[in-house]
Amino acid sequence: MVFSTPRGPFHALRDINLRIEAGELVALIGHSGCGKSTLLNLMAGLVQPTRGVLIGYGREIARPGPDRAMVFQNHSLLPWLSCFDNVLLAVESVFGRRESRSQLKARAQAALELVGMAPAATKRPGEISGGMKQRVGIARALAMEPKVLLMDEPFGALDALTRAKLQDELLAIQGATGCTVVMVTHDVDEAVLLSDRVVMMTNGPAATIGEVLRVDLPRPRDRVHLATDPTYMAARRAVLDFLYTRHSHPEAA
Numbered sequence: 060m061v062f063s064t065p066r067g068p069f070h071a072l073r074d075i076n077l078r079i080e081a082g083e084l085v086a087l088i089g090h091s092g093c094g095k096s097t098l099l100n101l102m103a104g105l106v107q108p109t110r111g112v113l114i115g116y117g118r119e120i121a122r123p124g125p126d127r128a129m130v131f132q133n134h135s136l137l138p139w140l141s142c143f144d145n146v147l148l149a150v151e152s153v154f155g156r157r158e159s160r161s162q163l164k165a166r167a168q169a170a171l172e173l174v175g176m177a178p179a180a181t182k183r184p185g186e187i188s189g190g191m192k193q194r195v196g197i198a199r200a201l202a203m204e205p206k207v208l209l210m211d212e213p214f215g216a217l218d219a220l221t222r223a224k225l226q227d228e229l230l231a232i233q234g235a236t237g238c239t240v241v242m243v244t245h246d247v248d249e250a251v252l253l254s255d256r257v258v259m260m261t262n263g264p265a266a267t268i269g270e271v272l273r274v275d276l277p278r279p280r281d282r283v284h285l286a287t288d289p290t291y292m293a294a295r296r297a298v299l300d301f302l303y304t305r306h307s308h309p310e311a312a
């Protein structure tokens with residue numbers, strides 16, 4: 060992936076070769092600026108690769124589509140709409156032509172219930188906390204019934220306790236829906252706790268995939284129990300070693 064900039068071409072990513080299985084939960088981790096969001100945006104179809112191709116379910120990814128829903132760090136809800144209407148808007152964009160008004164509303168309601176936000180359905184984003192906004196953002200994405208949930212640091216702006224709660228909810232939702240999740244994160248514990256595989260990226264420019272770690276921990280996963288689990292600790296150590304010993308951030312070196 061090469062971006063044109065006023066100072067000439069910028070080579071952001073190179074030689075990315077990654078296959079993700081349906082139903083997998085994959086974390087993309089790497090230092091700031093290595094290209095995690097760029098890779099996620101490529102999967103979303105928001106940008107096109109300079110060379111190479113992305114294939115989703117046998118078809119080239121040429122543009123955003125309802126099979127791939129994005130959840131951003133800053134929730135990106137429309138401030139003038141209620142939580143319910145924010146979700147309904149997404150539901151309408153996918154199912155609006157085929158389903159009745161009451162069916163669409165039922166979908167929006169069910170998605171809000173899934174993330175525990177039904178009681179705040181009539182509130183606007185400005186009237187609820189950061190964690191609640193993020194929940195509504197996830198509800199909006201899930202309501203589209205995507206095959207793939209693309210999450211760009213979805214819990215990055217939250218306090219540790221809210222973050223832990225939403226991580227547990229994501230695990231439960233993914234267990235229930237079986238959707239594929241690709242999540243960008245800076246957080247080693249989050250990556251190991253949630254993922255089937257942790258994709259570790261080297262530093263840019265021309266960043267690539269340095270290593271892929273398989274996390275062989277049974278599900279459902281319990282964070283308290285895992286804190287002393289040898290497999291968990293070894294996985295965590297391997298990611299820390301990659302990030303801070305072998306590929307420390309250039310500015311920190």
Ligand SMILES: Nc1ncnc2c1ncn2[C@@H]1O[C@H](COP(=O)(O)OP(=O)(O)OP(=O)(O)O)[C@@H](O)[C@H]1O
Nearest residue numbers: 062064069071090091092093094095096097098263
């Ligand atoms: N549209 C663009 N034009 C030019 N350069 C870009 C563009 N988008 C991203 N880049 C550059 O590509 C590199 C990768 O950016 P990206 O946002 O993907 O990194 P990241 O790993 O997600 O960073 P962070 O963890 O800080 O969010 C950076 O050097 C960034 O400046």
